[in-house]
Amino acid sequence: MPSPADDAPVVGESPLSSERAEPAIAVDRLSKSFGQLEAVRQVSFTVAPGETFGFLGPNGAGKSTTISMLCTLLRPTAGRARVAGIDVAAEPGKVRSRIGLVFQDPTVDDYLTAAENLRFHGQLYGVPHAVLEPRMREVLEMVELVDRRNDLVRTFSGGMRRRLEIARGLLHSPRVLFLDEPTVGLDPQTRSHIWRYINSLRKIEHITIFLTTHYMDEAEYCDRIAIMDNGQIVVCDTPEALKQLVGRDRVEISTDDSDATISELAARFGLDASISEGAVTFFVANGEEFLPRLFAELSLPIRSVRVARPTLDDVFMTYTGRTIRDAEASGTDHLRSNPWVRARVGRR
Numbered sequence: 001m002p003s004p005a006d007d008a009p010v011v012g013e014s015p016l017s018s019e020r021a022e023p024a025i026a027v028d029r030l031s032k033s034f035g036q037l038e039a040v041r042q043v044s045f046t047v048a049p050g051e052t053f054g055f056l057g058p059n060g061a062g063k064s065t066t067i068s069m070l071c072t073l074l075r076p077t078a079g080r081a082r083v084a085g086i087d088v089a090a091e092p093g094k095v096r097s098r099i100g101l102v103f104q105d106p107t108v109d110d111y112l113t114a115a116e117n118l119r120f121h122g123q124l125y126g127v128p129h130a131v132l133e134p135r136m137r138e139v140l141e142m143v144e145l146v147d148r149r150n151d152l153v154r155t156f157s158g159g160m161r162r163r164l165e166i167a168r169g170l171l172h173s174p175r176v177l178f179l180d181e182p183t184v185g186l187d188p189q190t191r192s193h194i195w196r197y198i199n200s201l202r203k204i205e206h207i208t209i210f211l212t213t214h215y216m217d218e219a220e221y222c223d224r225i226a227i228m229d230n231g232q233i234v235v236c237d238t239p240e241a242l243k244q245l246v247g248r249d250r251v252e253i254s255t256d257d258s259d260a261t262i263s264e265l266a267a268r269f270g271l272d273a274s275i276s277e278g279a280v281t282f283f284v285a286n287g288e289e290f291l292p293r294l295f296a297e298l299s300l301p302i303r304s305v306r307v308a309r310p311t312l313d314d315v316f317m318t319y320t321g322r323t324i325r326d327a328e329a330s331g332t333d334h335l336r337s338n339p340w341v342r343a344r345v346g347r348r
Contacts, residue, residue, distance in 0.1 A: 022085050024049045024176050024208035025070065030079035032065050039065040041231040042079070047208060049175075054222035055212040056312065058324050062231040063212035064104060067180050070210070071101050084175040097125065100169030104181040104212075106161055110154035114145055114164050117153060118171055125172040139167040142204065143197050159190035163197060170205060177201075179211040183218065195221055214324055216312045227316055234319040239312060246310035246318050249287030252279040255300040268297060276323050279306075283314070 025047035032040040040062040047053040055063040068074040070083055072092035081088045084098035108117050115136060122132040140146040143163035153161060162182065169177055182198070183191040199221065202209055211222070219225050219239060226236040235242065255261045261280045265271040273282035284290045287307040295302060308314075316324050 021049050023047060023082075024051070024084060025053070025210060026082045027070070028080045030066065030069060030081050031077050032062075032069060032074060033077045039231055040069070043228075043231075043233055044079075045226055045233060045236060047210060049208055050202075050206065051223045052202060052209040052211070052221065054219050054225045055210075055228050056214065056216075056219045056225050056316070056324075057212075057228035058214055061228040063228055064180055065231075066228075067178055067210070067212055071099060071178055072096055097172075098175045100172070100174035100177040100207075102162075102165045102169045102177070102179045102182055104184060106165070108153050108161055108164055108168065111152065113150050113152055114140065114156075115149040117164065118168055121168050122171050127172055135171060135173075139170050142170070142201055143167045157190075158186055159193060162186065162190075162194055166194075166197065166201070170201065170207075173205070174207060176208045176210060177205075179209065181212055181214070183213075183215070191215070191218065216324070219312055225312070227312075227319060229316075229320045235315070242312060242315045243310040246283065246314045248283040248285050248310065250281065250283055250308045250310065250314050251287050251290070251294075252276070252281050252306045252308075253294075253302050254279055254304045255298075255302055257300060261298070261300055264298060264300065269294075274321070276317065276326060281317075283318075 023046040025045075027043055027045050030040060030043045031038070043062075043066060045053075055061075055066065057063050065074065069076050070081055070088060072088050072095050075089060083095050086094045086098065088095050109120075112120070118136045118139070119132065122136065127135065136149075137146060140149055143166055145160065145163055145167065148156070148160070153164065156164065166179075166182070169179075179198070183194050186194065195218065198209065201207075213219055222239065224236060224238050225242060226233045227242075228234070235245070237245070253261070258275050258280050262273045262275070265273045265280070265282060271282045271284065273280050275281070291305065291307065294305075313323050313325075316322075
């Protein structure tokens with residue numbers, strides 16, 4: 001993505017950013033390279049106070065690398081970023097005191113109790129003793145773990161551990177909470193419960209939430225979404241506005257010859273089709289009305305057909321040429337591939 005002109009609006013500018021309040025996050029041409037690999041390229045956006053802002057994209061898109069720079073775990077190669085009003089490169093210590101972070105991989109200690117994990121975190125952040133114990137109870141009540149505070153974490157389910165990590169991230173009352181793939185590896189029901197907690201916590205704590213995800217349904221919870229691919233933001237807006245950008249229905253069909261079907265759709269109907277997740281996929285206005293003509297005029301027998309209204313996956317496909325699941329098949333997360341970062345976040 002070409003870098004914006006100095007007087008141009010920042011890509012992904014929040015509709016709330018015209019207010020006098022300073023953005024919770026302000027990013028200008030942020031870049032990160034690992035040798036010859038450009039993991040993040042000229043990324044610019046703002047996040048307003050109190051907003052839930054999401055990075056949507058496959059593994060390897062640069063989401064975790066961006067969040068690592070904003071959390072001061074990685075130093076930017078170029079560009080600037082301010083979090084809670086503080087420059088991440090110039091004053092990383094001040095940034096860390098104002099943010100909470102829930103890593104993609106579990107980092108709570110299995111051999112400590114829930115309370116011991118929180119107490120250790122609070123001491124690291126300098127939470128006064130008189131404040132720490134009541135605050136621990138408060139955050140444990142928020143995530144419905146107060147009755148398990150004295151139980152060893154190794155006895156917790158995956159969802160309970162995730163809730164404990166969120167409670168730990170909130171313990172020192174951060175202004176911005178970063179969630180890196182907060183529900184990865186959890187079943188759909190547990191993911192839904194985690195999001196119920198996250199949404200209620202934002203209202204109770206009055207904080208800004210910045211998250212990365214590759215789950216389409218999860219992105220729907222965000223006030224705004226930035227779709228990231230190959231280290232760049234390709235589009236940014238509210239979930240509904242993004243779906244309206246597609247403006248057409250998605251049609252998926254199966255035939256005995258996908259390549260011949262794609263050629264015939266182009267020649268006979270003027271449609272630009274592709275193979276996505278094993279089906280020939282294309283977009284048309286009023287898909288259900290188009291189906292009778294398709295069945296009547298396509299020379300190849302149609303074995304199955306599906307019509308759907310635009311989704312965020314369709315938005316991703318429109319701007320990148322593939323679905324997020326197709327992209328994930330060939331993607332590798334840059335944060336995971338860097339051994340220095342793995343050491344910093346305590347991966348085992």
